[in-house]
Amino acid sequence: MRIQFYKYQGTGNDFVILDNRGQQYINLSVEQINQICNRRFGVGADGLMLLNNHPDYDFEMKYYNADGRESSMCGNGGRCLVKFAYDLGIVRTTYKFIAIDGAHEATVDIDGTVSLKMNDVKEIRYVDDHFILNTGSPHFVELTEDVMKLDVYEKGREVRYSPEFKEQGINVNFVEQLEEPDRIIVRTYERGVEDETYSCGTGVTAAALVCHHNDNGFNRVEIQTLGGNLSVEYDKIGDSYQNIWLQGPALRVFSGQMDF
Numbered sequence: 001m002r003i004q005f006y007k008y009q010g011t012g013n014d015f016v017i018l019d020n021r022g023q024q025y026i027n028l029s030v031e032q033i034n035q036i037c038n039r040r041f042g043v044g045a046d047g048l049m050l051l052n053n054h055p056d057y058d059f060e061m062k063y064y065n066a067d068g069r070e071s072s073m074c075g076n077g078g079r080c081l082v083k084f085a086y087d088l089g090i091v092r093t094t095y096k097f098i099a100i101d102g103a104h105e106a107t108v109d110i111d112g113t114v115s116l117k118m119n120d121v122k123e124i125r126y127v128d129d130h131f132i133l134n135t136g137s138p139h140f141v142e143l144t145e146d147v148m149k150l151d152v153y154e155k156g157r158e159v160r161y162s163p164e165f166k167e168q169g170i171n172v173n174f175v176e177q178l179e180e181p182d183r184i185i186v187r188t189y190e191r192g193v194e195d196e197t198y199s200c201g202t203g204v205t206a207a208a209l210v211c212h213h214n215d216n217g218f219n220r221v222e223i224q225t226l227g228g229n230l231s232v233e234y235d236k237i238g239d240s241y242q243n244i245w246l247q248g249p250a251l252r253v254f255s256g257q258m259d260f
């Protein structure tokens, strides 16, 4: 079997993308996706996405983690898939696509920045010394000092495989608040990659909501990750977070063919 792939990255969170509008990739197995994402035996990526046709939307997003299993929403992946659609010639002022967590809107700016509307978040739970919330994927958020000195792999793995989260898994984010209240650094251990990634879109969204909720409406948070900068804007209405937009670069890196 030969696949034609496209490699994209959004702040260093990298993805193999397949144009599946002709449905030629519907039978890829968990093992095959895992092999494509393997950095030594395949193309190498944190995840793989299929761009599918959909009768009611510009396209459908199917997301698989590097372990080969289909998973929940990927924020950086969604932004990269929108850029892929744009590069394919599917050009829209506002994209509307469907993913596992429901419908999303997105825009592509003239400078290539992709903004993705995330689903509303209705609940942030504060448990012991950390926060739990779902921004399309489940996230554990812990505030910390000197985040760049932290062993994110070891500490993230400890939480992800703790008795509470072992079965379903969780993404683990460590967040440092910088001097300016609207600036944070986020490092994330991702389930399904089972490693620290350079950036996680749903993770920085979770961190931004945790760090900067205030009752006066509009918020914008600037986030540094290992792979670059993102921003998150949102409105807090009552206890829920709405109009959440994740914004940042999304770029094609290379394309090619892989044989099995």
Ligand SMILES: N[C@@H](CCC[C@H](N)C(=O)O)C(=O)O
Residues within 6 Å of the ligand: 013, 065, 071, 072, 073, 074, 075, 076, 077, 137, 138, 171, 190, 191, 192, 193, 197, 199, 200, 201, 202, 203
């Ligand atoms: N990197 C993603 C999150 C991908 C899904 C995650 N690994 C999970 O299984 O929950 C992002 O940018 O949001």
